[in-house]
Amino acid sequence: MTEHVLEADANPQEFLGEFYRPARSPWLNTTFQVLREPFSAIAATIILIFTICAIFAPILAPYSPTDQQALEALKSPSWAHPLGTDQLGRDQLSRMMYGGRVSLGIGIGAVAFACLIGVTLGLIAGYVRGIVDDIIMRLMEVIIAFPGLILALMLIAFFEPSVKNLLFAIGIASVPGLARLVRSQVLSVRERDYVLAARSIGAPGWRILFRHIWPNCMAPVIVAATLSMGFAVLAEAGLSFLGVGVRPPTPTWGSMLQFSFGFISLAPYLSIVPGAAIFLLVLSFNVLGDALRDAFDPSLRSR
Amino acid sequence: MRAYIIRRMLQFIPVILGITFLVYSTTLMLPGDPVYALAGLNVGQTEYTPEQIERFRKDLGLNDPIPIQYANWLKNAAQGDFGESTRTRRPVTDEVTPRLKVTLQLSVASLLIAIVIGLPAGVAAALWRDTVVDRSITVISVAGVAVPSFWLGIMMILLFSVRLQWLPPSGFVSVFEDPVRSMKLLAMPATILGTGGAAILTRQTRSAMLEVLNQDYIRTARAKGLSSRSVVWLHALKNAMLPIITILGLFVGNLLSGAAIVETIFAIPGLGRLLVASIGIRDFPVIQLLVLIVALSTVIATLLTDVAYAMLDPRIRYR
Numbered sequence: 001m002t003e004h005v006l007e008a009d010a011n012p013q014e015f016l017g018e019f020y021r022p023a024r025s026p027w028l029n030t031t032f033q034v035l036r037e038p039f040s041a042i043a044a045t046i047i048l049i050f051t052i053c054a055i056f057a058p059i060l061a062p063y064s065p066t067d068q069q070a071l072e073a074l075k076s077p078s079w080a081h082p083l084g085t086d087q088l089g090r091d092q093l094s095r096m097m098y099g100g101r102v103s104l105g106i107g108i109g110a111v112a113f114a115c116l117i118g119v120t121l122g123l124i125a126g127y128v129r130g131i132v133d134d135i136i137m138r139l140m141e142v143i144i145a146f147p148g149l150i151l152a153l154m155l156i157a158f159f160e161p162s163v164k165n166l167l168f169a170i171g172i173a174s175v176p177g178l179a180r181l182v183r184s185q186v187l188s189v190r191e192r193d194y195v196l197a198a199r200s201i202g203a204p205g206w207r208i209l210f211r212h213i214w215p216n217c218m219a220p221v222i223v224a225a226t227l228s229m230g231f232a233v234l235a236e237a238g239l240s241f242l243g244v245g246v247r248p249p250t251p252t253w254g255s256m257l258q259f260s261f262g263f264i265s266l267a268p269y270l271s272i273v274p275g276a277a278i279f280l281l282v283l284s285f286n287v288l289g290d291a292l293r294d295a296f297d298p299s300l301r302s303r
Numbered sequence: 304m305r306a307y308i309i310r311r312m313l314q315f316i317p318v319i320l321g322i323t324f325l326v327y328s329t330t331l332m333l334p335g336d337p338v339y340a341l342a343g344l345n346v347g348q349t350e351y352t353p354e355q356i357e358r359f360r361k362d363l364g365l366n367d368p369i370p371i372q373y374a375n376w377l378k379n380a381a382q383g384d385f386g387e388s389t390r391t392r393r394p395v396t397d398e399v400t401p402r403l404k405v406t407l408q409l410s411v412a413s414l415l416i417a418i419v420i421g422l423p424a425g426v427a428a429a430l431w432r433d434t435v436v437d438r439s440i441t442v443i444s445v446a447g448v449a450v451p452s453f454w455l456g457i458m459m460i461l462l463f464s465v466r467l468q469w470l471p472p473s474g475f476v477s478v479f480e481d482p483v484r485s486m487k488l489l490a491m492p493a494t495i496l497g498t499g500g501a502a503i504l505t506r507q508t509r510s511a512m513l514e515v516l517n518q519d520y521i522r523t524a525r526a527k528g529l530s531s532r533s534v535v536w537l538h539a540l541k542n543a544m545l546p547i548i549t550i551l552g553l554f555v556g557n558l559l560s561g562a563a564i565v566e567t568i569f570a571i572p573g574l575g576r577l578l579v580a581s582i583g584i585r586d587f588p589v590i591q592l593l594v595l596i597v598a599l600s601t602v603i604a605t606l607l608t609d610v611a612y613a614m615l616d617p618r619i620r621y622r
Contacts, residue, residue, distance in 0.1 A: 142321035145598040147560035157582040158329045275454025283449035
């Protein structure tokens, strides 16, 4: 018996034969599992394509996004301008590519900010407990009372709509959800046997928190962060559409929609494309988030 | 039951204090001297002498310590005095009240649309689970959550107003004045505002129904020969109501923020459009009252959700 175990340890491939699978990290396993689903693979591809277009916009874009060619105004899609031109004669495809930088950039920035604050608050609340926990959670209840877009609108009204303030205004809406999520994870993880084991061999509190508790709280955070990306992209586009987002001439998908809304009967393609891009990107983040949730916790899979 | 309601209401007091303080404190965070923003002046405006500016500051109570300022603001707010609009110089409440009725009509219409679409769709998806019906409903509801309301609005205007010319593209008439025209005008905005709610409601109803349909009492109801219609609509849906009510409560809070976008597209003179316009001209007292209305209605919706929970499930009351 013991011999077999030793043998299996020494050379698992030979011992297990056709049942052998190389050891992989659980994270990598989850990634593969998610990408095997056709819908989430499509979603990941869409996000990847949009990201590449955004990063390499200066190389890929055929024209400058702000260059106005009066003679070329309101041209329908053609070989020279695949998505047509707007009423100032600016190439719509180039503007879409540069607009993607704002959407993705603010989305990622806002979610990173939300994770930083939300995870920290959740860890503190769950680990310290007591009065600190009460104060943090009451504060989160106050923030939750403001619907995401209203919170962002209020903050933007009182501060200048710079990129930094937009990140903050959009990100803060996701903070309470993340903090509550991490807190409940910490409360359950801190009672596990391996935490008790670490404590019993005299590990200091910070080591238990960062080495044992924190990594084991991360899976649901990744799911929530992916879903928050969808909200952040939608919120940024909504704010830009309302004219309180990033200032012109920087193109954003939301402001492009607003700008061409008046020309809807003359040039419908100007309104269709930016909105479709927002829709596809948000849809992709939501589909990917749902797939990640199913992969991390099969018991939550929507039956 | 009354004890439970009172206890829940008491728990909301700190939250309401927090909300009012957050709304009030935004003026403290204004860049520069708040006297300019609150008195509706431009920085460095020369037609006012420093003495006049100082008088504005005194009238607005900006020389008092912050807790006193907040207490005064709260005292006035409790009496319905939220200051004057810096644009029209009229009391803020006079600006907001007529628009409240407009947004309420839009919200009620959207809520009805969300329920009329979401509930049957969710039940259908659960009943015909893993069939084409279920898959199509699921795909549509996933798309419904992600679709930007402003884009959906523009696409609907393009189809129903520009191409087919069935519906007027913008405007508002109260349902009490001209019901037919009001419904035509509200059809598109209410559908768009209701879409997100309908989509989430569908998903929630589906999973709640699936949970309930596996229970023993459903098998018993079927076994004693009840028609499948009464099993589904009376026995199953009633027990699936709890999670559905939570979603509806959340949706009520989001209606008002969705209204900001939808009212802007369809030129509806409601709270949302007023909020966007006030942000453009930095009319801070109006913004404060509007944000406060939204936050308090979210809290009230949460409270009503909790009460509905306790009424539907008596176990919750004794926890």
